[in-house]
Amino acid sequence: MVDTVPPVATVPLPRRPLDPDDGRRHWYENALGWRTVPGEPLRLVTGLRFDVLDVPVEAGVAALWRLGPDSPVAVRGDRMRLLVAAGSAEELPGLLDWLEWGALAPELDLLALGEGGHMEAPPVPGTGPGSGRPRPLQGAAVWLRPPEPGCEVEASLPTLSAVGGVGGAPDLVRLVDTVATQCHRVRLRRSCAQPLAFS
Template sequence: MVPTVPLPRRPVDPSDRMRQWYENELGWVTVPGSPLRLVTGLRFDVLDAPAEAAFAARRHLAPGSPVALCGERMRLWVAAGSADELPGLLDWLEWGALTLDLRAIGAGGSIEAPLPPGVPEGPLTADRFGGSGPQGAAVWLRPPEPGCKVELSLPTLSALGGGGGAPDLVRLVDTMATQCHRVRLRRACAQPLTSSRTWGRP
């Protein structure tokens, strides 16, 4: 009788481990295929802004509210439906007339999934970034905690007036808009003059 030798086990693909962590541990929906992306608009929406503008707004977040960094941009998790509220909220806060580098990703959208805690960076994980490697890829500044109801800690418009324990979306958006405007002004002042005219001459 010929002994049967079990086939060697295939190593677990890091993207599979990531998908399992997001779907099984957090209950978040992922987009099929690679690179791994998280569906927005179901369990959460995301506010996306320059990192230097969003940094100051983190004080309005609850301790369990996730924050990720993707290149030079920061993503703050907010309650599902917040993306639809953003344009009206900016108008109400009198920011609507200005062009701000602030956007919300909600229903019908998706974002790049940051590496979960404990998933090592290496060649296999670099492949999922299209060969660009981990540099500029999404990473967690404050990862979600499995087993916790993350949605309960996310900023929401219904928190206006102090109801419930969720942070107030209005304060968060107002701070982010203020900081985005400051960043825009600072960058505009740093640009060299493109006009060939000399000051003081007609």
């Protein structure tokens, strides 16, 4: 008679709870092809597929008409992030000089995020109020105009090659001029609103 050992029942290890950022990371990396930065909070790598012009919301709102309807735009607090073609951040100083904003550039509150930079990843569209999912925290980044999976997002971003009407992309020169003008107006309004200090 052969001794038989009863089979040992294996119990699967408990599954790790699904991290909400895993779904977001998957959407950005697989649906859009955008790289993310490891760790928390979830951040998008700039300089590869797109760059970002980071401006005061007041200036960004005035420039929205310069963007194509498919150009993604995010908002975080009092800042608006306009996605532009990769490489635009490197062109910004020269563009501001050419548009005669170079002397005021440090005071314009116009930032460019390009190669080596990153921006906070807004929640995936359809995950806000009414979707049954938690709302983003107050002050967190949100999409004003979300990117569309399956669309060639990069083709809709403002670029220098659009000068002269080539292709369907918005013109980066006109966008930068509009944003710089609006940033300057915001700066003047804020300086005029401050009380004068007499000693």
